Amino acid sequence: MNSPQVSVTVDKSTKTVYITREFAAPHSLVWDAFTKQEILDQWWAPKPLTSKTKRMDFKVGGRRFYAMVSPEGKEIGWQIQDYTSISPKTNFKFLSAFADKDETPHLPGSNWDLNFSEQNGITKVSISIFNDSLERMEKMIEMGFKEALTMTLNELETLLNGNNHE
Template identity: 40%
Template sequence: MERTNNMQFEIAADGKSVHISRQYAAPLEQVWKAWTEAPVLDEWWAPAPWKCSTKRMDFREGGEWLYSMNGPEGEKVWSHCAYGEIEPLSYFEAKDNFCDENGKPTGDMPSMNWRTEFSENEIGTRVENRIRTKSAADLSQLVDMGFREGFEMGQNNLEDWLAKNKQI
């Protein structure tokens, strides 16, 4: 499958936030489902060869998503996402942080505030991620860890999932 390779990744002048935008040739409802339902997220969220595994998810305002990213050598990295405001088929907000298997934040890694927006257009659906950290040093740490590359790999997985599960 040929990639659209249209992800835009722009770090703001203050160094604390990043705007990531990507277009998908899929209907809004399908893209929304891919971002908000645990069984689907588990199929694409992690960059290969890593796999995502949801421990629990309650996608609603005040709800959470606790998941692990599982590496090929048995590594397991936990993350907790606390959902804030949600406007179905439009956007959701969340605070994401690294944590232990029970969702307790670990102090050694930065947290991120996300706003993920969805808009339908003539091509399909555009997803805009606006991610903010507390400091430029926090964002720099995430970028140095390979956040951009890992996120893009996950988005490529999403593109593959959307193509395989195409709605007509």
């Protein structure tokens, strides 16, 4: 299987993680997969976990509040994404922070910047994740962030391969 690989680069000097992944899918479908709750919940978690969105308002100043759910149905971690910038179909940014079930963020969080482009039927997603502290970034990496995100993006590839009808 010749599946595109996830490229992950860690730059400790800028406290930023860079991720690039290409998908053999239409640009609009990949954009929707990142911005629509009903699609996000199908892939935004490394297996065997799933994602369960409590609420999502994809607009500047809006928020996605969701949990990671174990195979037994236990909510094992809540997360907030506060949308800070949206340029339809090309870019959006959000502050990501762990939270409790009542939406109280555990700061500091990280700032995500996602860029989408398409060339010759291949959609490229480039993600920069900036952390205010090197300690937070190193803790994320230590907790298996790179491996989990790689698995998660591969879940999206699987979903997109099964949804080529749009």
